[in-house]
Amino acid sequence: MSELILHHYPMSPFSHKIRAIMGFKQLAWKSVIVPGFMPKPDVEALTGGYRRTPYLQIGADIYCDTALICDVLEHHQPMPTLYPEHLKGLSRVVAQWADDRMFWAAMSYNFQPSGLNVLFANADRSLAEAFVNDRKGMGFPLMHAPEAAVNYRSDLRRIASMLDENPFLLGDQPCIADFAVYHPLWFTRIATPNLASIFDATPQVLTWMDRISTLGLGRMEKMAMQDALSVAAHTEPAALPEHEVFLDDHGIELGSKVAIAAESFGVEPTVGKLIAATRTRYTLARVDARVGNIHVHFPRVGYVMKAL
Structure with a gap:
């Protein structure tokens, strides 16, 4: 499952950052509109507590923060590049x-x-x-x-x-x-x-x-939140790359129960089992009653991890 599902709302500035990048890379993507403010029960089913907008869903993998989403899109379609050598x-x-x-x-x-x-x-x-x-x-x-x-x-x-x-x-x-x-x-x-x-x-x-705006917003197709939840429920998270190295800066072992939250602004934590801590990101495994097994990914920069 490699379908790009962007959870966003029209007037969200950070969402528009990603929509513009979809246009730059001429990507096809599904658009799920989420509430601009709490409560967000459907969002929490996928993210486990993270409430910033947007986030990117690929199957049962949820990518939080636009810095990480940009890296994921770059890996998904390397050219044209966001990061010239x-x-x-x-x-x-x-x-x-x-x-x-x-x-x-x-x-x-x-x-x-x-x-x-x-x-x-x-x-x-x-x-x-x-x-x-x-x-x-x-x-x-x-x-x-x-x-x-x-x-x-x-x-x-x-x-x-x-x-x-x-x-x-x-x-x-x-x-x-x-x-x-x-x-x-x-x-x-x-x-x-x-x-x-x-x-x-x-x-x-x-x-x-005006030059940026002429790049467009990619090939967008609307998707209902319930359909996005169904995609997650009927998909298993992608296997983590075997070559990714565990980088331990916290003295917290893989498999530990942890909470990850933004350093500032929207600090609601996501709780799960730590299954990856690489040079650039954390990954938590979660189980939700509505969507089953989920992997939630965060960038390291700008986020705090604590053992529970």
Whole structure:
């Protein structure tokens, strides 16, 4: 079972990062829409507690965090590559900066009251309140709007300077850095257009965004959550590669019961049996009453593992 099933929702910035990469690689994928905030019982059946969006399902294997999902998609279809050989280190460093510090500046700017008013203009007030309260509960590290604007403008100037001589951030072709930088800017432009004047001083950034957008979103087909759960229930997790080496940084043996959670923002843990701890990822084996045997995968960077 190699079918790519992306669990996401339309206005999720990190989901759009992956949707854009699907377009870059011209991948076929199934789209399962998940709730934007708790409760998420169907999500928890697959992830065991992890609640960030998106996550990627391949059969009975669940891949959490877009950093890991990008690596999985690269392995699934190596070309065109997200990680050009001569830019492997630099592209990942820029992507990590964009997914962390720059993302929070951008989203703090987007989520100021005037942005939220536009975002939820056609929604019931209780829905907007539920969303805001949910994000507060997750530990959303909001800056005050003035500081967010200062930081966001500074980041946009830096991005613009990277585009002075190249059509994409690090050269003639897009790489992981482009998609990591792109998605919070896409949210400003699409979800809170009343705040998009922040791009006025950096028109080359808008031109670059248009280049990314022309790559499309791949070949998407809708799938119901119940069908995705059925796929997991009728599939066994993929065998782990025999060559993967156990890297013990915690003094926790394979087979131990552990909890893995994000370091910050959305720290709900997933509990399971540790069956892999490689240089780049952890894998937990879980059994769920609804879907049976599941393997849940996390990147090492940005996650904390504890023995139970």
